[in-house]
Amino acid sequence: MAFDDFLGNRPILETVRSQLASCRLPHSMLFTGVSGIGKWTLAQFIAKACNCLRLKDDFCNGCPNCQRISENAHPDVKNVAPEGQFIKIDQMRSLSREVFFKPFEGKCRIFIMDEAEKLRDEAANSILKTLEEPPDTSILILITSRPNDLLPTIRSRCQMYPFAPLPLADVELLLQGRTSYSSEERQLLARIAGGSLGKAVTIDLAEYRRQRDEMLALLEACSRNFLYANAARAASGWLDKRKQAEFDSKTGILFTLLRDLFLLKAGAETQALTHADIAGKLATLSSLYSINQLMNATQSLDHLEAGMRRNLNRGLAADQFVLRLGGVTSNP
Ligand SMILES: [Zn+2]
Structure with a gap:
């Protein structure tokens, strides 16, 4: 394992390597991008490259x-994570002190802060000065999938490295070494995880397919000879109040199914679909809907999802979705 083994995001990797080689690695770095695409891994690689006993500007993974x-377990490399819901001010106070310690054993002290968006304002404000002028012997690496939730004053003090999702082929290849899924299943996982290996390895594919079947049944119930009672029955599992976590994931699945129906209407190739494994079924469904029905339904689903955070009446919002998808009502 060395820098060359890092997958995806080559421009970022090359930048970091050349900054390391020229001793110009910034001392306050911000890694952004969806979770599971290698941000934390690259931070670890940097920590090793800065402290490896055998190699310069790279690491051996064996010393x-x-x-x-x-x-x-290295005294000069510290991982900082939220304690409970947030990264707290006490954690940041001790970080600000420790940043100024000389390295105990290695050459450089590295502080890796995962989920940096969980810094509360007070805690964030307490490290502004540290981020602005860290000592030459310390590097702070902040990691977040939601950079916009960070205070602008934090963002402006760090050099930002925006990570992109991994190419699907790379995710499939990595899954091959880690799971016993078939090639078709690996392809599906890579697509539904949107290029995030971290997400792909945590998805329970059997459960995902069960939920997808339920959402397909809802799409079918709304498509032909629309009857409200049938659609409501098909939606009942989705709206079950005892299954909040399932509601979220099923809503996510519905979004991707609707997107595929749109793509098929627009004449897209099977390869462009998230659910390429059921392209035939989706092509039939797509022919039963008009573009307007799909657009109206997607809008209501957006509204429903956004409203969930404001305690919107879920039943009413879901009715609206079902009626619009069924073509009974359109935009108000
Ligand atoms: Zn080493």
């Missing part, structure tokens, strides 16, 4: 320093 960094 005592590299090994202890892998085990999160």
Whole structure:
């Protein structure tokens, strides 16, 4: 394992390597991008490259320093994570102190802060000065999938490295080494995870397919000879109040199914679909809907999802979705 083994995001990797080689690595870095695409891994690689006993500007993964960094047991490499819901001000106060310690054993102290969006304002404000002028012997790496939730004053003090989702082929390849899924299943996982390996490995594919079947049944019930009672029955599992987590994931599935129906209407190739494995079924469904029905339904689904955070009456909003998808009502 070394820098060359890093997958995806080559421009970022090359930038970091050249900054390391020229001793110009910024001391306050911000890694952004969806979760599961290698942000934390690259931060670990940097920690190793800065402290490896055998290699310069790269790492061997075998020396005592590299090994202890892998085990999160090196005194000069510190991982900071939320305690409970937030990263707290006490954590930031001790970080601000420790940043100024000389390295105990290695060459450089590295502080990796995952989920940096969970810094509350007070905690964030307390490290502004540290981020602005860290000592030469310390590097702070902030990681977030939601950079817009960070205070602008934090963002402006760090050099930003925007990570992109991994190419689907890379995710499929990595899944091959880690799971026993078939090639078709790996393809589906890579697509529904949107290029995030971290997400792909946590998806329970059997459960995902069960929920997708339920959402397909809802789309079918709304498509032909629309009857409200049939559609409401098909939606009942989705709206079950005892299954809040399922509601969220089923809503996500509905979005991707509707998107595929749109793409098919627009004449897209099977390869462009998220649910390419059921392209035939989706092509039939797509022919039963008008563009307007699909657009109206997607709008209501947006409204429903946004409203969930404001305690919108879910039943009413879902009715609206079903009626619009069924072509009974359109935009007000
Ligand atoms: Zn090493």
